[in-house]
Structures are given as C-alpha cells and as structure tokens.
Amino acid sequence: MSDDASNPVFELFNEIGIINQLSRAFFEARLPNGMVLPHFSVLNHLMRVGEGRTPLQIARAFQVPKNSMTHTLAGLEKRGLIEVRPHPSDRRSKTIWLTDAGRAFRGEAMARVGRDMAPVLPEMEPEDVQQTLAFLKSLREVLDRARD
C-alpha cells in the first residue's frame, strides 16, 4: 500500500503532535496552580518579540483563534502578569504589556524549566536543532499558505 498514507509528511505531523503533548506536559508540570502552557508562551513571546502587541497579533503569532487568545490574556491579566492598555490610534484595539510581576514570573518559570531540562539538552546536537528549526519554519509557511 503506497498511497498517501505512507507519505512521511503524515508521520511528521504525527510526531509533531506527540512531541507537543510531551513538551506541554513537561512545561505545565513546572508551572504553578492553574497556569497552562499558552500563558507561559505568551509571556515569553512578549519578552522576545516585544511588548505593546495587540491581541490579534499575538493570536496570529501562535496560530490560534482570536477568541482563544482573549481567554488566555484574561487569565494573565487576572494574575497581574500583563497589563492591557488602549491602542494609541485604533480604538477597537488594545495593546499588551508585561508587568514587573510578569517579567519576574517568566524568569522564574524559565529558570525552573531550564534547570530540569538541562540534563537532556546535551544529548541534542545544536546543528541538528538548527536544521530542524529551519525546516519547521519553512513547513509552517507552507501550511500557512495552504490555509486559504
């Protein structure tokens, strides 16, 4: 049977789904109370890409529906980790900023995850990581275009 099912691309998606499960579980086991991976991911995103993004921009960055991002941001705001300010030029929109508590929390969580991940990191060749990362980024663009 050499139909589409045998295309390794499907196997790739399968593997990606499984790693997603594993990494999600790994992160969430190291976050307090009811915090979930998207909470941490958004804090991290704001650090890396910059604060002052709009909710829609963040939703698009993670490829999740905008109402999902509304919910995630509400959780972060409730915990005092982000601050929501009006958009300077578009009154429909908002901008998202980290609070000091948010920066501190992200730093602590990152340190904890990094510490527990440290034993296994040396097993991965940086070159392989880079190569995989490059391919996945191109795959993301391909999927994004196929989204119609």
Place this chain on the structure above:
Amino acid sequence: MSDDASNPVFELFNEIGIINQLSRAFFEARLPNGMVLPHFSVLNHLMRVGEGRTPLQIARAFQVPKNSMTHTLAGLEKRGLIEVRPHPSDRRSKTIWLTDAGRAFRGEAMARVGRDMAPVLPEMEPEDVQQTLAFLKSLREVLDRARD
C-alpha cells in the same frame, strides 16, 4: 541576555506548537461533523500499527492521558468506526478493532487530506523531511526519558 531563554530548543518547542495548531486545523476542516484530529489519528494508528491494541497502549503511543483516550475511543465507537472486544487474557482490559466503516472512513479522509495537501507537498524535500523526522523521533525519546 544569553540565559536559558535563548536556547533554540525552546524556540523549537514553540514552532512545534504552532505547526501542531496549523495541521490540526487543516485536518479538522476536512473531517465531517464533530470529528476531531485524535479520532482520525487513532484510526490511522490502528491501520499502521495493527488492530487489537489496548486503550492504554494507544494512549501511550500518542502520549495522552488514558482518560483522554477513553473519551476519544467512545466517540469512535459511537460512530461505529471501531469495535471494542474483551481482552483475551486480562479481564481488566479491552482490545480495539476497526470496523469496515472505520476502514472506509479512514481511507476517504486520508484521500481528501492528501488531495488538498498535494499542491504543497512538492515544496518539501524528501531528504529534509526524513532528516527532521529522525531528529524529532530522538527528541521524543529524550523527552520521554525526562518525563520521570
């Protein structure tokens, strides 16, 4: 700032999460009514790996909690796509089998997804796919061991 945050492994997890979102949305847009990616994935798994697996084996294969698999299997059985039989030697357990309808459904869904994916598949070098797949499988094992 060259702390753990800059480790490309985290970027890798991020990219994996995004591609997971995209591929999930892509698949589910091509499945009927209330069917969801795990439904399709399980059917596919039974075809590839073989029928007669137990729910727990399947849950471990996808790295999801066993109660989540209970729910997914219930959905498949309700739709008549799988059949649950008692385990021959362990009365706590069960075995999962595809029905004819399940095999047919999986074939149709696979064909539809494959057709819509066809335009973008040529953009990916088979060699890159293989390389990525190999690395991700090793990454999965690393994470699995780190699971404690």
Place this chain on the structure above:
DNA sequence: ACTATATGGTTCGACATCGAACATTATGGA
C-alpha cells in the same frame, strides 16, 4: 491462600478551546 500493591479503565469536576454570532470602531467608495 491471603493480603498489599500495582495496573487497566471509567467517572467526575474543572477548565481550555473553538466556531458562530455579536458590538464597536475603521475604512473605502459614492
């Protein structure tokens, strides 16, 4: 054989996630 512990699966309650419909504000064209 008997009990303690482990294992497979389900139930339950809490919560994340999503599509669809909605309110509000922007934008573009007559």
Place this chain on the structure above:
DNA sequence: TCCATAATGTTCGATGTCGAACCATATAGT
C-alpha cells in the same frame, strides 16, 4: 458626508482535555 463593508475583540454554547478519585482485576510477597 454617508453608507456598506471590513477589522478588532468579546460573549455564548458546545465540546475536548486533563488530574484526581474511583472500581475491577492482576500480581507479588509472605
């Protein structure tokens, strides 16, 4: 200027997902 349409974000209802507690059966130790 005015209206139709688009864009941003929220609300609502339905459902997926998960951890914890729970049954039923197996296994191990004595």
